[in-house]
Structure formats: C-alpha cells, structure tokens
Amino acid sequence: MSPSDVSEADAANELMRLAKTIAKHNKLYHAEDTPEIADAEYDALVRRNNELEEAFPHLVREDSPNKLVGAAVAASPLSKVAHEQRMMSLDNGFSDEDIAEWLARVRRFLNLPEGEPVAVTAEDKIDGLSCSLRYERGALVLAATRGDGQIGEDVTANVRMIADIPQALSGETPDVFEIRGEVYMAKSDFDGLNARLMEEGKAEAVAKNVAFDPAKIRQFANPRNAAAGSLRQKDAKITAKRPLKFWAHGWGVASSVPGETAFDVMATIADWGLPLSPLVKRFETLEQMLDHYRHIETERADLPYDIDGVVYKVDRLDWQQRLGFVAKAPRWALAHKFPAEQAQTTLESIDIQVGRTGKLTPVGRLKPVTVGGVVVSNVTLHNRDEIERLGVRPGDRVLVQRAGDVIPQVAENLTRDEEREPYIFPDHCPKCNSEAVAEEGEVDVRCTGGLICPAQRFQRLAHFASRPALDIDGLGEKSIAEFIEAGFLESPADIFRLHQHRDAILARDGWQDKSVDNLLAAVETKRAANAARMLFGLGIRHIGAVSARDLMKKVTRLEEIGVLAEAIEAERSGIEKLPGEEEKKYRQRIDAAVSEVIAIDGVGAAVGHSLADFFHEPHNREVWKDLLKEVKPPDYIVETRDSAVAGKTVVFTGKLETMSRDEAKAQAEALGAKASGSVSAKTDLLVAGPGAGSKMKKAAELGIEVIDEAAWADIVKAAG
Incomplete structure (x- = not known):
C-alpha cells in the first residue's frame, strides 16, 4: 500500500513492527552470523520503512533502523572495544534511478552549480566481516570488528594471523591511522575448509571406532559465515589455520590524511602494503558508474570471492566532510545492490x-x-x-x-495450478493447543497461551533475563531451559525466588557452590534494575526497548504502568462500537483516544492497545502483581546529552549562506536537537538567514529566541 493511502495510526503501527523486525534481523546477521531472511527481503523492509518515514517524518522513532548500525556484540569470549570513531553502515540503491537520485541529492546538498562534475569512486562490495585496523607510528596495535558501530570485539591476536594484513606499514605514515575493510574467505578456500572439516570428522570417527555421520559435521553455510566464525575465535591458533584474507576500503581515525581525494588516499594505503579491490575506479558521470556496475555484475560469478553489489563514494574529501552522515550511514556513499x-x-x-x-x-x-x-x-x-x-x-x-x-x-x-488440497494454516498453537488468532488489521497469527505455552514460556523468560532486558549474568538459555524442566521457573517472578531452590540446583550436574552463589547474587542485584529494562523484559507486544523507555518517561514509577493501562482500557471501552461501514471510523476514534491518553512522543496507538490488551488478561495481571512483590526498581530518570541545544526544537528559515538547509538540519540533529520545519509554541530556537519572513514574525509573537547563522556556527563549534 502506498504511504499516501495509509492513516497516521496505521503508519505508526507499521513503523513499530518494522523497527522490531529489522532490529531482529540485524542481530541475526551482524552479531550471531545466523541470518534468517534474504538480503532482498531485508532491503525491502528497509525501503518500506524509509517510505513511511519520508511520508510521516513526525513519526520517526528513536529505534528507527535509520539510526542504528549493525547489532550489539553478542555474548562472546572476546573482549569488547569502543571505536574512537563510529563505524557506519551504507544506504542501498537497487536501480539506475536510485543511483541517479543519490547523485542529485549530493548536488542539491552541496549547492553545486549546474555542470560541475562530481567525481565518484566505484568498487565491488565484498561480502565479508567489517574490521578496523589501528596503526600507531606504522605498527598494528588494535584490530576490532564493527559490532554495533560503537562497540566491537577485540580481534587483534586473530588478525595478526592473516597474511594479507601487515604488522607494520611500509614507508612514511601518520602517527595514528585506522584502516577499515573486510575480512573474507575466497570461494575456493571456503570449499577447501569444508572438505577438510569433513575429512577430520571421518578421521575422528575412525579413531573412536564409531560410525561416521556426515550430518553431525558442522560445516559453514557460506564464505561470509566461515570468515566471521574463523575471525571471532577465542584461540588465535584456530584462526591461523583458516585461509582468511583482507582488503581495505576506507579509513577512520587519522592524525593526518595523505591526500585530498578518497582515490588518492586509498592508493597510499595500497603503497603501505594493504590489498585493495582490483576493480576500484574513478568516474565523473552517471553513465560511467552504471557501465562499471554492469561490468562487475557480468564478472560476478567468475570472481574468486563473493560480492553483493558496487559501492560508490564521492571522491573529494572536503565534500565528504560537508555531506556528513545521517544516523547510520554517510551521505557521500551508496551501495548499489545486485538482484537475487x-x-x-x-x-x-x-x-x-x-x-x-x-x-x-x-x-x-x-x-x-x-x-x-x-x-x-x-x-x-x-x-x-x-x-x-x-x-x-x-x-x-x-x-x-x-x-x-x-x-x-x-x-x-511453479505448480500452483495443479489440483491439490490447499494448505490449511493452524488455528490452534501446535505447542499448547491454545487458540491462535490474528488481531484485526494484522497478518501474524499468534498463540494466546502466553506464559502457559511451553514455547513462549522458555523464550519469554530467556528474553526477560537477556542482555537487552535485565542482563542477569549466569542465567542463560541453557540454565533457563534446565530450571523450567526442573519446575523452578514458570514466570519472571520465579527468577527472584531461585534462592529457595539453592540446594536442589546444587545437586544438579555442572553446578558448584561458587556458580550457584554467583547466579543468586546476580539475580539479587536485579531486584532494583532499571524500570524500562524490566518493562521491556516482559515481552509485551509492540513494547520494545525504546518504547519502554518512552513509557517510563511518562510514568516514572514501574507500578504506574498498570494504572496507565487501566486508563487506556477505560478510554477504549468507553467508545461505543459503530456498525458496518463505520468500522474504520470506530477504529480511528479508539486509536485517537489511546494516543491522547498516552501522549508520548514516539509511542502511538499500537503500544497503547498492546498495553491494555496485556493487562486485560487475568493471568497477565497475576504475573505483573507477582513480579512487583519481588522487585523494587528506582524511579526512572531521563538522561540527556550535554549540548547547548540538546533536547530542544530548532527551526531554520531564510537563505543560509554557508550551508544548505539539509546540512543545517543534519547539524542540529547531530547535536541532539529536533529540527522542525515550522514555528510553534514548542519551538525553542529560530535560526534566521537573509530573507526570513513569516516564521520570523511568528517567532517574535511567541517570544522565541532568534539567532543568525554566525551564532549557530558558534553553537556547533562549541559542541565540538
């Protein structure tokens, strides 16, 4: 459905679902190396999210996929390391028209005169694992995976085992220079690795005098998974046995940059001893770029490594600096993806x-x-x-x-026209036999069993204890499954009663005094856990980590969530249902009432309905009351960035002389402010250039502070 045909309430609802779905698949792909959907399907989700955000900019969520990069580092034996400069992702294009529009946006953003060429580099986009290499005075001192762009894994010892990566750079180098690229595995090396794993399995079976079962041999599904699994080994000796390669495609932190264009800097990186893509070229026209894309697409099957597209980058570094970044990607780069x-x-x-x-x-x-x-x-x-x-x-x-x-x-x-009985989707849960239904306007069918459903009980409790929720150290999925089977766990509150089963846990295989006491101590520390994390941990539909925080900003105390839910239910039940063709208007009236009760930025009607639905069920109310008997989280406190305009609403008007309007808005958002297009009572600051008109007059009427472009530049400079 076109965004123009979608109501605001439906758009908010869909954006919530998209944010959760895309975040899930980001985690599976980036943090766990176990993706579940095809790139083309993932890209379609992102495109739909972008369409809705463009049509409804005031509904853009804090957990929008456009504000996130990769996924948080999952539980790992490797140490975490913070990136001094964030490692970004790339926006995608899928057609010639997408690439033409990207170039046009670049020209508009930079206010370039007609006819001035935009030099662009183009190179094949290898399908590997992103990695940064920090060199100090030419010596390799740190290597890290991308992770979520801010926190990655320290893989320095493992990277030292990759022959493509020099321990020391050749020639003159800056004091600090961070090279970024991809660790990958060639197709032939991937085939050889899987063959070797199979042979090792056969040899082990012979040594143990047991039958060999090929199905039990863990082989890698594809070269990227093989590269990721090989690089993220606790034992670098295992990495040394894996045929990993590397090529550079950019850089991060640098005490100085050896060139004024990306093409020249990459040539210098090659001179230092790092391999680059053999297909990188520089062009000045759209036709040349697209010809190069088609050439690479033709050669794709015969390349010795997997690729999934071509990456374009604006060549001039001063233009890159002006273009800057959106939430998760540079404006000066775009990935042109291949079809499936x-x-x-x-x-x-x-x-x-x-x-x-x-x-x-x-x-x-x-x-x-x-x-x-x-x-x-x-x-x-x-x-x-x-x-x-x-x-x-x-x-x-x-x-x-x-x-x-x-x-x-x-x-x-291909055979849908053949005579055969249609597949009947189940109307009862295959795990607990509870009724399975789809909510009005929803496509997903869900079991109504909640915590009484074995499938949901395990996953809900695992979610409650997981890192994004309560983060209970020592209570992983294996322990949760064991405790459910033993009868120790049925609800979240039971986690805080595990101390009653200390002796029974200690009697089980694999548990010692220290491990049991450490677990129980970890549980005790979570009785006063962050209230938003606790609310998120309950797994209430549509209430993700961000919307949980937004709800807690509203009510402050966890106990008040139940009161808020009752208020929403009262509003909802007080509206009499209208018949027939009035059904849509009825739904809109309910949504409006729910939204009015919630009145929280970023939280819409779908969250309100989900909250009311959860507390409408008697067994959920019992779970909630039982949990509140065991936990006492402190009042929720909102933290803000330290910036002169953080949390404020800024409007730009008139002709800006040193930057485009888009660039100014990007600066405001980077400082933690909200960039709005209209002046209202909620506006905190108006930045006015020459020719400011009605917005200037309205700001004066409302008593809003007005500054000029130079004063805005001072605010940006002061924020660093």
Whole structure:
C-alpha cells in the first residue's frame, strides 16, 4: 500500500513492527552470523520503512533502523572495544534511478552549480566481516570488528594471523591511522575448509571406532559465515589455520590524511602494503558508474570471492566532510545492490514454529538445492497471508532466490495450478493447543497461551533475563531451559525466588557452590534494575526497548504502568462500537483516544492497545502483581546529552549562506536537537538567514529566541 493511502495510526503501527523486525534481523546477521531472511527481503523492509518515514517524518522513532548500525556484540569470549570513531553502515540503491537520485541529492546538498562534475569512486562490495585496523607510528596495535558501530570485539591476536594484513606499514605514515575493510574467505578456500572439516570428522570417527555421520559435521553455510566464525575465535591458533584474507576500503581515525581525494588516499594505503579491490575506479558521470556496475555484475560469478553489489563514494574529501552522515550511514556513499539469485526445487513440508511473542511462523522444508553456490534446505514462509499469496502446498515445485549468504525466500510457485488440497494454516498453537488468532488489521497469527505455552514460556523468560532486558549474568538459555524442566521457573517472578531452590540446583550436574552463589547474587542485584529494562523484559507486544523507555518517561514509577493501562482500557471501552461501514471510523476514534491518553512522543496507538490488551488478561495481571512483590526498581530518570541545544526544537528559515538547509538540519540533529520545519509554541530556537519572513514574525509573537547563522556556527563549534 502506498504511504499516501495509509492513516497516521496505521503508519505508526507499521513503523513499530518494522523497527522490531529489522532490529531482529540485524542481530541475526551482524552479531550471531545466523541470518534468517534474504538480503532482498531485508532491503525491502528497509525501503518500506524509509517510505513511511519520508511520508510521516513526525513519526520517526528513536529505534528507527535509520539510526542504528549493525547489532550489539553478542555474548562472546572476546573482549569488547569502543571505536574512537563510529563505524557506519551504507544506504542501498537497487536501480539506475536510485543511483541517479543519490547523485542529485549530493548536488542539491552541496549547492553545486549546474555542470560541475562530481567525481565518484566505484568498487565491488565484498561480502565479508567489517574490521578496523589501528596503526600507531606504522605498527598494528588494535584490530576490532564493527559490532554495533560503537562497540566491537577485540580481534587483534586473530588478525595478526592473516597474511594479507601487515604488522607494520611500509614507508612514511601518520602517527595514528585506522584502516577499515573486510575480512573474507575466497570461494575456493571456503570449499577447501569444508572438505577438510569433513575429512577430520571421518578421521575422528575412525579413531573412536564409531560410525561416521556426515550430518553431525558442522560445516559453514557460506564464505561470509566461515570468515566471521574463523575471525571471532577465542584461540588465535584456530584462526591461523583458516585461509582468511583482507582488503581495505576506507579509513577512520587519522592524525593526518595523505591526500585530498578518497582515490588518492586509498592508493597510499595500497603503497603501505594493504590489498585493495582490483576493480576500484574513478568516474565523473552517471553513465560511467552504471557501465562499471554492469561490468562487475557480468564478472560476478567468475570472481574468486563473493560480492553483493558496487559501492560508490564521492571522491573529494572536503565534500565528504560537508555531506556528513545521517544516523547510520554517510551521505557521500551508496551501495548499489545486485538482484537475487534463483533456483528451482520442491517444497517437501511446512512446519510451524512458535516464537517468544506467540507468533506462528511457517517454515518451508525444501529438497536441498544449490543457490548461488550455497546449498539450502529451509525457507521462511513468513505468515498465513504469504502462504495464501503464493498458494504453496507440500509437493509444489517452487522458485527460490537468495541475495548474499542467507536462507532464501520463495519467489514463485511453479505448480500452483495443479489440483491439490490447499494448505490449511493452524488455528490452534501446535505447542499448547491454545487458540491462535490474528488481531484485526494484522497478518501474524499468534498463540494466546502466553506464559502457559511451553514455547513462549522458555523464550519469554530467556528474553526477560537477556542482555537487552535485565542482563542477569549466569542465567542463560541453557540454565533457563534446565530450571523450567526442573519446575523452578514458570514466570519472571520465579527468577527472584531461585534462592529457595539453592540446594536442589546444587545437586544438579555442572553446578558448584561458587556458580550457584554467583547466579543468586546476580539475580539479587536485579531486584532494583532499571524500570524500562524490566518493562521491556516482559515481552509485551509492540513494547520494545525504546518504547519502554518512552513509557517510563511518562510514568516514572514501574507500578504506574498498570494504572496507565487501566486508563487506556477505560478510554477504549468507553467508545461505543459503530456498525458496518463505520468500522474504520470506530477504529480511528479508539486509536485517537489511546494516543491522547498516552501522549508520548514516539509511542502511538499500537503500544497503547498492546498495553491494555496485556493487562486485560487475568493471568497477565497475576504475573505483573507477582513480579512487583519481588522487585523494587528506582524511579526512572531521563538522561540527556550535554549540548547547548540538546533536547530542544530548532527551526531554520531564510537563505543560509554557508550551508544548505539539509546540512543545517543534519547539524542540529547531530547535536541532539529536533529540527522542525515550522514555528510553534514548542519551538525553542529560530535560526534566521537573509530573507526570513513569516516564521520570523511568528517567532517574535511567541517570544522565541532568534539567532543568525554566525551564532549557530558558534553553537556547533562549541559542541565540538
């Protein structure tokens, strides 16, 4: 549906779902190296999110995918390390028109005169693991993965085992220079590694005099996973045995930069001894860029490494500096992605998986097929509507596609016209037999069993104890599963009663006095945990980490969440349902009432309904009351950035002489301010250039502070 046909309430609802879905897949891809969807499908989610944000800019969320890079570092034996300069992601383009529009945006942002060329570098986008290499006085001192862009993993010892990466740079170098690039594995080396793992498995079976089972040999699914798994080893000796390679594509922190263009700096990096892409070129026209893209696409299958697109970068460094960044990506760069690869196979069965929130997800089991060099046997079918749209049934011949290194999606059902009974999506949960329903306007079917559902109980408790929620050290998924089986855990409150089972836990295999006491001590520290984390940990639908914080800003005390839910329910139940064609208006009236009760920036009607729905269920109210008996989180305190305009609303008007309007707004947002396009009672500051008109007059009427462009520049400078 076009954004122009979407109501504001529906847009807010969809943006929430997109933020959660994209964050989940970012974590699976970047932090866990276990992606579940194809690049093309992920890109489609991001495009939809961008369309809605552009149509409804006032609904942009704090957890918007456009404000996040990669994913937080998962539990790992490797040390964490903070990046001195954030490692960004890249925005994507998918068509020639996307690339033309990107170039046009660059020209508009820089206010370039017509006819002035924009030199751009173009190189193939290798499918590897992002890594930064910090050199001081030419010597390698630190290597780190990207992580979430701010915190990565220290892989210095492992990187020293990669022959492509010099321990010391050649020639004259700056005192500090951080080289950024990709650790990858060549296709032939990947095949050789998997073959070697299979042979080692056979040899081990012979040594133990047991039957050899190839299915038990853990082989890597693709070169990127192999590279990521090999680099992130606790024992660098294992990394040394893996055929890893590296190439540089940029830089981060630098005490000085050896050149005025990206092309020249990269040439210098090559002179220092770092490998670059052999296909990097510099162009000045869109036609040249697109010709290079098509040339690389033609050569793609024969390249010795996997790629998934071409990266364009504005060549002039002074222009790069002016263009700056959006929340997660530079304005001066764009990835031009390749289309998905396809193959035919048979859909042998459809299994239903039940997630933490009760969502029933259909998974197609395929007859194994090679797609783009990777053997795949599973495909997500997403939801009931997608199965109906494709008309798939067990036994159908299907066309599957993948883009990059992930589980594919069904692109087309090739035998949908054959006479066969349609697949009937279950209306009861396969785990607990509770009713499974889809909410009005929703495509996902969910189990209504909540914590009584075994599938949800484990995942909800694991979520409650996980790092983004309460972060209880020592209470991982393995322990939670063990304690549920033993009867120690059924609800979140039971976690805080584990001390009652100390002797029983100690009697179980693998537990010692120290490990049990450490776990119980860790649990005790969480009785006064952050209230927003605790609310997020309950796994209430639509209430993510950001919306939980927004709700706590409103109520301050955790106990008041229940009161807020009752107020929402009272508003909702007080509206009489209208019949027939008035149904849509009825829904809008409910949404308006809910939003009015909540009245929180970034939290819309969907969150209000979910909160009311949760507390409407008697067993959820019991879980809540039981939890509040065990925990006493402190009042929630809002933290703000230390900036002269942080948290304020700034409006720019008139003709700006030293920068474009887009550049000025980007500066404001970088300082923690909200850049608005209109003056209102909520405006804190008006930056006025020559020719300011009605906005200047309205600001004077409202008593709003007005400054000129030079004063704004002083604010930016003072903020560093």
